[in-house]
Amino acid sequence: MAGYVPGEQINDPGTVKLNTNENPYPPSPRVVVAIQQALTGDILRKYPEPLGDHFRAAASAVLGVPADWIVIGNGSDDLLTVLTRSFVPQGGRMASLTPSYVLYKSLAEIQGATLVSVPFTQYWTPPKPWPVREAHLTLIANPNSPSGTNLRVDALAAFADEVAGPLVIDEAYADFAECNGLSLVGKIPNVIVTRSMSKYYALAGVRFGFAIAEPGLIRELNKVKDSYNADALSLAAATAAILDRAYYADVRSRMIATRGRMTVALTELGFHVTPSQANFVWCRREDRPVKPIYEALKAKDILIRYMSYPGFGDGLRMSVGTPQEVERLLHALRAIV
Amino acid sequence: MAGYVPGEQINDPGTVKLNTNENPYPPSPRVVVAIQQALTGDILRKYPEPLGDHFRAAASAVLGVPADWIVIGNGSDDLLTVLTRSFVPQGGRMASLTPSYVLYKSLAEIQGATLVSVPFTQYWTPPKPWPVREAHLTLIANPNSPSGTNLRVDALAAFADEVAGPLVIDEAYADFAECNGLSLVGKIPNVIVTRSMSKYYALAGVRFGFAIAEPGLIRELNKVKDSYNADALSLAAATAAILDRAYYADVRSRMIATRGRMTVALTELGFHVTPSQANFVWCRREDRPVKPIYEALKAKDILIRYMSYPGFGDGLRMSVGTPQEVERLLHALRAIV
Numbered sequence: 001m002a003g004y005v006p007g008e009q010i011n012d013p014g015t016v017k018l019n020t021n022e023n024p025y026p027p028s029p030r031v032v033v034a035i036q037q038a039l040t041g042d043i044l045r046k047y048p049e050p051l052g053d054h055f056r057a058a059a060s061a062v063l064g065v066p067a068d069w070i071v072i073g074n075g076s077d078d079l080l081t082v083l084t085r086s087f088v089p090q091g092g093r094m095a096s097l098t099p100s101y102v103l104y105k106s107l108a109e110i111q112g113a114t115l116v117s118v119p120f121t122q123y124w125t126p127p128k129p130w131p132v133r134e135a136h137l138t139l140i141a142n143p144n145s146p147s148g149t150n151l152r153v154d155a156l157a158a159f160a161d162e163v164a165g166p167l168v169i170d171e172a173y174a175d176f177a178e179c180n181g182l183s184l185v186g187k188i189p190n191v192i193v194t195r196s197m198s199k200y201y202a203l204a205g206v207r208f209g210f211a212i213a214e215p216g217l218i219r220e221l222n223k224v225k226d227s228y229n230a231d232a233l234s235l236a237a238a239t240a241a242i243l244d245r246a247y248y249a250d251v252r253s254r255m256i257a258t259r260g261r262m263t264v265a266l267t268e269l270g271f272h273v274t275p276s277q278a279n280f281v282w283c284r285r286e287d288r289p290v291k292p293i294y295e296a297l298k299a300k301d302i303l304i305r306y307m308s309y310p311g312f313g314d315g316l317r318m319s320v321g322t323p324q325e326v327e328r329l330l331h332a333l334r335a336i337v
Numbered sequence: 338m339a340g341y342v343p344g345e346q347i348n349d350p351g352t353v354k355l356n357t358n359e360n361p362y363p364p365s366p367r368v369v370v371a372i373q374q375a376l377t378g379d380i381l382r383k384y385p386e387p388l389g390d391h392f393r394a395a396a397s398a399v400l401g402v403p404a405d406w407i408v409i410g411n412g413s414d415d416l417l418t419v420l421t422r423s424f425v426p427q428g429g430r431m432a433s434l435t436p437s438y439v440l441y442k443s444l445a446e447i448q449g450a451t452l453v454s455v456p457f458t459q460y461w462t463p464p465k466p467w468p469v470r471e472a473h474l475t476l477i478a479n480p481n482s483p484s485g486t487n488l489r490v491d492a493l494a495a496f497a498d499e500v501a502g503p504l505v506i507d508e509a510y511a512d513f514a515e516c517n518g519l520s521l522v523g524k525i526p527n528v529i530v531t532r533s534m535s536k537y538y539a540l541a542g543v544r545f546g547f548a549i550a551e552p553g554l555i556r557e558l559n560k561v562k563d564s565y566n567a568d569a570l571s572l573a574a575a576t577a578a579i580l581d582r583a584y585y586a587d588v589r590s591r592m593i594a595t596r597g598r599m600t601v602a603l604t605e606l607g608f609h610v611t612p613s614q615a616n617f618v619w620c621r622r623e624d625r626p627v628k629p630i631y632e633a634l635k636a637k638d639i640l641i642r643y644m645s646y647p648g649f650g651d652g653l654r655m656s657v658g659t660p661q662e663v664e665r666l667l668h669a670l671r672a673i674v
Contacts, residue, residue, distance in 0.1 A: 048346075
């Protein structure tokens with residue numbers, strides 16, 4: 001198999017890095033304090049809490065779900081792996097819409113399963129027929145990448161009712177969206193929501209995610225995950241982050257404002273921009289190929305993501321940066337197009 | 338399935354915790370400095386190095402193997418999972434000796450595979466017949482837990498030549514032993530060595546491990562592991578730790594001296610102590626059941642591990658603590674037995 005290829009990780013401070021949807025702002029200062037407080041010989045040398053009880057208590061208070069509905073992960077990718085291993089036999093079937101998160105295909109391949117990828121309509125809505133009723137596991141990224149579009153909660157509920165296996169709503173970007181599927185957990189027993197702390201919480205370097213599901217499911221997922229899948233420092237960081245709601249609400253406001261300005265400016269430059277509920281925008285053009293635009297930006301140390309999907313075509317995904325980064329991007333694009 | 342049950346994690350500073358083989362000494366002070374230096378907004382908010390290039394360069398220099406022979410893990414348990422997923426089909430066969438690391442059974446169960454557990458002889462040597470030639474994956478913990486015994490390198494080489502699939506030498510405790518299997522990697526193409534930074538490097542809270550194998554194998558394992566399985570802070574910690582050889586050589590000397598004193602004192606108290614090359618000792622008794630001893634110690638806030646294996650019997654595994662902790666353990670045991 002080919003393996004999943006993550007976006008380029010370049011650490012040159014001169015580079016404008018808008019290719020992997022990292023938060024352009026640093027995490028809450030309370031995160032740094034929490035990690036510093038955890039930097040004791042005793043915490044480093046001892047095994048961490050296997051189930052992350054302190055984090056689960058904090059997340060429970062913030063999200064309004066019981067603590068035993070939550071399972072912790074070494075990033076939400078870890079939980080997508082755990083979910084695949086829990087529900088999909090070798091030779092089994094997974095289902096997702098496409099274009100979407102490319103990792104789903106790798107997860108299916110590693111499991112020896114098939115991913116049934118059903119193309120979105122041109123308006124990024126689910127096609128007919130959808131969902132795939134007999135799938136062992138259905139994965140919906142919501143908001144979706146690369147489109148930034150977000151399906152409505154009533155549509156998700158209808159899909160969950162129709163599928164035989166669990167419906168995983170991959171909400172890595174949900175904190176930037178107008179609505180999310182959390183209220184479905186518990187109401188519909190086969191709904192599982194996964195969350196990442198890499199995007200909204202600006203903790204991609206720390207690797208932490210979690211999933212919310214009925215406690216009977218959580219109990220089984222806890223058997224499949226590595227006993228100590230989250231380390232003591234990431235648990236401290238994630239707990240401090242999820243509790244600092246004011247800091248992140250402010251970051252969110254700024255990013256949504258920048259996203260709006262990017263959408264307008266890119267449209268003025270001749271891009272077809274899909275209205276986004278995530279921290280990136282998806283842009284296509286009819287008048288010229290977009291890959292040279294990606295390459296010209298890269299030559300100017302501005303990194304975005306060129307993405308091409310068989311049968312669908314290609315486009316550019318640009319993360320929402322700081323106003324200064326976006327200004328540099330737009331300035332470069334004006335010269336290129 | 339039942340799931341793997343890790344040792345109790347109790348954070349009461351009054352408890353003497355000798356149950357999960359943590360290092361009783363803190364990690365190198367350079368580890369704390371390295372983590373503090375990595376505590377920047379930019380490092381926290383950005384994805385870490387997917388393959389851990391800085392760590393691999395450091396480990397390469399220390400171990401004398403090329404960097405592309407190394408794959409990083411979120412603890413060595415993560416790598417045992419990656420190895421299982423890479424080599425064992427559903428319905429496949431894994432093989433190990435028993436009693437050994439109980440996780441191997443859980444890994445097989447999660448994969449839908451069978452673990453062929455072949456009992457050690459009473460002297461903790463491999464029985465005849467061994468190994469299981471047709472196993473998709475053979476796992477040998479060396480030094481072994483709970484025994485602390487260590488098979489010779491020539492015996493490991495002979496097993497590797499006989500088995501059809503890879504031979505994983507799980508060297509979580511090898512840094513405390515007289516010899517290890519690292520020299521076999523590359524010489525025998527199916528040998529894979531896994532290492533943990535939880536024991537010798539006193540970083541159980543940080544979750545970091547790595548495996549060493551031929552570069553062709555490493556390339557494939559890198560496709561199966563999560564892209565960002567090790568976080569930026571654990572990478573910084575692990576890199577600083579592996580480079581501080583003097584600090585850890587000193588810790589090792591102290592622990593080996595304490596292990597010797599424990600062995601003598603426990604023998605004097607009537608325990609049959611297996612000579613250990615790890616950071617724990619395995620103790621049995623003929624004159625009385627050992628579970629009440631475990632319970633009596635627990636009542637005195639001294640935590641060791643009671644382990645019982647079907648068809649083999651039970652015993653007590655006691656981690657090597659500080660001289661003060663061991664003194665408290667021995668004092669309590671004198672009163673109990």
